[in-house]
Amino acid sequence: MLTRKLNNGIKIPVLGLGTYRLARTDEDSYRAVRTALDAGYRHIDTAAFYFNEKPIGRAIRDSGISREEIFVTTKLWGSDILSNHIQEAFETSMSNLGLDYLDLYLVHWPVKGKVASTWHAMEKIHQSGKVKSIGLSNHLVHHMEELLREATIVPVVNQIELHPYLTQKEVVDYCNQKNIIVQSWSPLGGSKIPLMQEDTLKEIGRKYDKSPAQVVLRWNVDRGFVVIPKSSNMQRQKENIAIFDFQLTAEDIALIDKLNKDYRTGIHPDKISF
Ligand SMILES: NC(=O)c1ccc[n+]([C@@H]2O[C@H](COP(=O)([O-])OP(=O)(O)OC[C@H]3O[C@@H](n4cnc5c(N)ncnc54)[C@H](OP(=O)(O)O)[C@@H]3O)[C@@H](O)[C@H]2O)c1
Structure with missing residues (x-):
């Protein structure tokens, strides 16, 4: 699996399995993670809020793949920030996952008035040695500016909603400037928008004998x-992992970039409440 280097030198596989609403039951979540690991996935993204850390941890532990080969991310939920239970929330996630260490811990959403103090708590958790990297999710430029004024550790990633209908130029440019890797959530548009029906994606796919989903995923990697x-x-x-045998041209990438409509399927980060 192709990797990228985070700003702390640690490598992250460029493609991972998203697990929000992965399955209705724990057993089905477990099975889905096992099939993904069997298919070659080495990066799993979960969150306390997804309520599936237990079956996911079990699937990772049962897989027979050595722990060091799998990059595991989970996230801190906003209500735990508001109630000042950040350390406890981290420990609960670790206990649910049943793992000795975490590869990446993210602040799931910025909590108004608490962006910098949350990051200090994340830095403390990082010092404990139980998490290799810390990062952000859903942080806008103004949140990152606020946080970086006081931060000792620069976040390694910012995981944001990003797909051809929402290219997030401002956040992406800022992250690139600060050496923060952008991670795309709902890269296929989730289940709410018909992105996979987009003619541009179908036409580009025909050139490489790839599906619209594969084209979008490759566009992410190439960007x-x-x-x-x-x-x-x-x-x-x-299908989603079979994207490492082709590459898009600069023209393909520009055509996909042009699909942008600044269309969010999720909530605006300044509007979330917990
Ligand atoms: N940080 C955040 O705030 C945040 C928010 C949302 C999501 N996330 C993360 O990002 C991950 C991905 O986002 P997402 O789950 O919202 O949406 P997504 O990955 O863009 O899309 C998932 C949907 O696409 C379908 N799908 C998957 N592969 C496909 C393919 N090759 N062709 C056609 N349809 C396909 C899936 O159905 P099937 O399962 O039936 O294949 C599912 O309905 C999440 O699972 C989560 O880990 C993070």
């Missing part, structure tokens, strides 16, 4: 992003 498509279906998991 330097890390991408975490979700699928609980074994065939689609295999």
Whole structure:
């Protein structure tokens, strides 16, 4: 699996399995992670808020793949920030996952008035040695500016909603400038928008004998992003990881960039409440 170097020198696989609403039952979540690992995935993205850390941790532990080969991310939820239970929330996630260490811990959403203090708590958790890297999710430029004024550690990633209908130029440019890797959530547009029906993606796909989903995922990789498509279906998991035998041209990338409509499927980061 192709990797990228984070700003602390640690490598992250450029494609991982998203696990939000992965399955209705723990057993199905477990099975979906096992099939993904069997298909070659070595990066799993979860969150306390997804309520699936337990089956995911179990799938990782049962896989027979050595722990060092799998990059595991989980996230701190906003209500734990508001109630000042950040350390406890981290410990609960670690206990749910049943792992000795975490590869990446993210602040899931910025909490108004608490962006810098949350980051200090994240830095403390990092000092404990139980998490290799810390980063952000859903942080806008003004949140990152606020945080970086006081930070000792520069976040390694910012995981944001990003797909051809929402290219997030301002956040991406800022992250590139600060050496923060952009991770794309809902890279396929989630289940709410018909992105896979887009003619541009179909036409580009025809040139390489690839599906619209594969074109979008490759566009992410070629733009330097890390991408975490979700699928609980074994065939689609295999399809989504089969993107390392082709590359888009600069013209393809420009055509896909042009699809941008600044269209969010999720909530605006300044509007979330917990
Ligand atoms: N940080 C955040 O705030 C945040 C927010 C949302 C999501 N995320 C993360 O990002 C991950 C991905 O986002 P997402 O789950 O919202 O959406 P997504 O990955 O863009 O799309 C998932 C949807 O696309 C379908 N799908 C998967 N592969 C496909 C393919 N090859 N062709 C056609 N359809 C396909 C899936 O159905 P099947 O499962 O049936 O294949 C599912 O309905 C999440 O799972 C989560 O880990 C983070």
